[in-house]
Amino acid sequence: MSAGIALAAAVLVALQDHAPLRGQVNGIYLTPPGRATPPFVLLGEIASIDWSTKTEAGREIRFAVLVREEAERAERLGSLAEEAEAAVAAMPRDIEGWRIVSLALQRSRILRTEGPWTASIEWRARMLAA
Known part of the structure; x- marks a missing residue:
């Protein structure tokens, strides 16, 4: 399984298994939902580059977790984002076929849009093949 697919699956499970987050949102999705009502969590874009050594295959993967909330309830967005970050x-660190050797928060921000507000939590994972 590719590193990106394995990581996406592991992140989705981590978010779904985190009870404080799961209990406050209407859904946690891998792909954009058709008619979901905020608040909900969505795995954002995933970018992957080579991070191999001379002896081991490796990938550096950057990904985002997005939390969407209604504009009228935006005050709740910060706490939802904190729970997603904690999850x-x-x-x-051991996922299917890979070992996460480094997982670092890169940036967290709140984006004000015309529709639902979005918290974007951006991560970098460095992984070696297991």
């Missing part, structure tokens, strides 16, 4: 930070 990813606590995820297991």
Whole structure:
């Protein structure tokens, strides 16, 4: 399994298994939902580059977790984003076919849009083949 697919699956499970987050949102999705009502969590874009050594295959993967909330309830967005961040930070480091050797928060921001507000939590994972 590719590193990106394995990581996406592991992040999704970590978010779904995090009870404080799961209990406050209407859904946690891998792909954009058709008619989901905020608040919900969505795995954002995933970018992957080579991070191999002379002896081991490796990938550096940058990804985002997006939390969407209604404009009228935007005050809740910060706490939802904190729970999403905690879920990813606590995820297991051994995933299918790969070992996460470094998982670092890169940036967290809140984007004000005309529709739902979005919290974007951006991560960098460095992984070696298991």
